[in-house]
Amino acid sequence: MPKRFSCRRFLSLSAALCLIAFLFMAELQGMTAHRVAEPWDKLVHASVYGLLSGFLWWGMGTSPKFWRLLVLMAMLSMVHEWFQSYLPGRTSSAWDWLADVTGCLTVLCVLILAKRKPDHAQEQLYRSP
Numbered sequence: 001m002p003k004r005f006s007c008r009r010f011l012s013l014s015a016a017l018c019l020i021a022f023l024f025m026a027e028l029q030g031m032t033a034h035r036v037a038e039p040w041d042k043l044v045h046a047s048v049y050g051l052l053s054g055f056l057w058w059g060m061g062t063s064p065k066f067w068r069l070l071v072l073m074a075m076l077s078m079v080h081e082w083f084q085s086y087l088p089g090r091t092s093s094a095w096d097w098l099a100d101v102t103g104c105l106t107v108l109c110v111l112i113l114a115k116r117k118p119d120h121a122q123e124q125l126y127r128s129p
Contacts, residue, residue, distance in 0.1 A: 012059035019052050023080060027087055045096050046103030049073060053104040057111050066108055073104040 036044050053073055057065065077100035085092035 006061075009059050009061060012055045012057075016052055016055035016059055019048070019055065020076070023048070024083065027080075027084060027090065030087075030089070042095065042099040045099035046106070048103070049077060049100040050103035050107035052076075053107045054111065057108065066112060069108060070101075070104060074101050077101060077104075 053069060056069055056072070060069070074097075077097050080100075081092040081094075081097050084090040
C-alpha cells in the first residue's frame with residue numbers, strides 16, 4: 001500500500017536531492033576546492049552529511065531506517081570521494097569519508113534518541129511522593 005502524500009516528506013526529500021546535486025555540481029565547477037583549512041574541513045564534511053542524513057530521515061517516513069540510511073550515506077560519501085579523485089586539484093581521502101560517516105552517524109543517533117519515548121521506570125523516579 002503506498003504511503004500517503006506528506007508535504008514534510010516531499011520537502012525533506014527535495015532538499016536532500018538538491019543538496020546531493022549541489023555537492024557534485026559544485027565539485028565540477030571547482031567551487032569547493034580548498035575553501036576550508038585543515039582540520040576544520042572535517043567539521044564541514046560531518047555537518048553537510050549530517051544535514052543530508054536528517055533530510056533523508058524525515059523524508060523516508062516511519063519505516064525502520066537507521067541501517068539503511070547509514071549504508072546509503074556511507075556509499076554516497078564513498079562515491080563522492082571517488083568522484084573527487086578524478087577532478088584536477090582535488091584528492092580523495094579516507095579521512096574525509098570517515099568524517100562524512102561520523103556526521104551521518106551522529107545525526108542519526110540524535111534523531112533516534114529524540115524519537116524515543118520515555119521509559120515508565122524513569123518517569124517514576126521524577127515523580128514527587
